[in-house]
Amino acid sequence: MTVLPLQSLSPAAVEDALIRRGVDQGHAAASARGMRSVTVVIDDLSTEQRDLVLAEARRHGVECLxxxxxxxLTGGAAALAGLVHPDRTRMPLALAxxxxxxxxxxxxxxxxxxxxxxxxxxDRPVIAGILNVTPDSFSDGGRFLDPDAALRHAESLIAMGADLLDVGAESTRPGSVGPVPVEEEWHRLAPVLRALEARFPEVPLSVDTxxxxxxxxxxxxxxxxIxxxxxxxxxxTVADVCAAHDAGLVLMHSRGAFDEMASYAHASYGHVVAEVVRELTGGAAVAEAAGLDRSRIVLDPGLGFAKTPEQNFEVLRDLPSVAGLGYPVMVGPSRKRFLGTIMGRETLDRDxxxxxxxxTxxxxxxxxxxxxxxxxxxxSLAVAYAVRSA
Structure with a gap:
């Protein structure tokens, strides 16, 4: 007798296990999907709301504490579908x-x-190569201020496999001088953007501002x-500009004034992940109210911004809570100081x-x-993708 713990496997592995045992692909896929479970926690409920959620969860076969x-709440796809369906649930419509x-x-x-x-x-991991045209970025400040140097570095990033380029002209490192006036920021950006657009017209460009x-x-x-x-x-009003141009928009979590964002000045949280999720949700609501479709919005939990090293690791651990908001998620841990706390590595040795x-x-x-x-x-991501897709 052999016992295989399928609950620890991915939906693809469950589907494969069923197909190997004679289940047709359509039924196997549906069964694998139905076996997946979701756990969510709802805070700030009134006594009446809490009791109603508990009653509805029991009625639909969803575990509830x-x-x-x-x-x-914890439940499988079928049970949760009933719980949240507007015609089947008695929960408040907004909550459902x-x-x-x-x-x-x-x-x-x-x-x-x-x-x-x-x-x-x-479908696959997407790499955004960083191109800083700043005099004071923490990792590569001053190296690519010259448009020719910036273009050569962009060529290198693309040759190594970058899917898009993320160009910034204003440093957010701790102790940086900022914010930079618009004209100075644009003086740094304009020649580089012109060169990149001419040389790589099919490579998506994102601009940090x-x-x-x-x-x-x-x-x-x-x-x-943007x-x-x-x-x-x-x-x-950055959201209004993006909506008018049908552009993409990355919303990163941070706190404080521009020159405080990368410090610990505002790193006080009751529950860091819950508050990051709430604040990102607020930013996304502003963007959508400006007319930007949610398919154009990406959320970034802001690793290294207004978070202690321990809080950054907590955000990484609980990242599914951010992904659960339904927007694509970007992360930017690159060479951040919280990574240096593990092995004592200097900035350029944290790749x-x-x-x-x-x-992770x-x-x-x-x-x-x-x-x-x-x-x-x-x-590294190619290996992770291969394992996840096997």
Whole structure:
């Protein structure tokens, strides 16, 4: 007699196990999907809401634990589908819709990021090569201010396997001088964007900025997306600019003023992941209210921004909570100081740790990875993808 713990395997492995035992592919796929479970916790419930959630969970065969103002639900696809269906549940419609979105994100994650002139498939890990045209970035400040040097580095990133280029002209490192005035930021960006657009017209370009005017100029000059490290906190009209250009938009979690974001000044959390999720959800709501379709929005939990080393590792561990919001997830752990705390490595010696963090994030639902060193991350993610797809 052989006992195989299928619950520890991926849906693909469950489907394969059923097919090997004579189940046709359609039924095997449906069964594998139905066996997957989702666990969610709902906070800030009134006593009446909590009791209603508990009653509805029991009625639909969903496990439910409750406390004074919270409820934790665990169930398979079929049971949860009934619990959140508007015609089958007695829960408040807003709560049912929120739970339905979480369930859908778990079972049907985003297939692509729609941005600018095209879309990027999320079937495989996507690498964003970092190109900083700043004098003071923590890893490569001053190296690529010259447009020719920037172009050569872009060629190298693409040759190593970068799927898109993420260009920034304003450093957020601790102690950096900022924010940079729009004209200075654009003076650094403009020649590089022109050169990249001429040399690599089919390579998507993302531009890091927190300013609507810089975003407008960048998108007019060929950028496909904007990466806002403030998550629209500093200038919500960045969302309006992106919507007007049908551009992609990355919303990164951070706190504090521009020159505080990478410090620990605002790293006080009751529950770091729950608060990151709540604050990212708020930014996404602002973007959608501005007219930006959710297929164009990417969320980034902001590793290294307003988080202690321990909090960064907690975010990586609980990244499925961010992916469960239903948007594509990007992470940017590249050479961050929290990685240096593990082995005591200096900034330029953290590429292996970066690759390990990216693999961890991939297994937690991230699909876009912003890195300085493309090759080690690409190779590590290729192994993770092969295992997940086997």
């Amino acid at each position: 409750t406390g004074e103002r919270w409820a934790l 819709e929120r739970l339905a979105a979480l369930v859908a994100a778990t079972f049907d994650p985003p297939e692509a990021w729609v941005m600018g002139r095209g879309r990027i498939s999320l 927190v300013k609507a005017e810089t975003a407008r100029r960048a998108l007019d000059s060929g950028a496909w997306a 990466n806002d490290v403030s998550g629209l906190r500093l200038d919500p 292996l740790a970066t690759a390990a963090a990216c693999v 994030a991939y297994l937690g639902g991230a699909r876009l990875f912003r890195v300085h060193a493309v090759a080690p991350t690409l190779e």
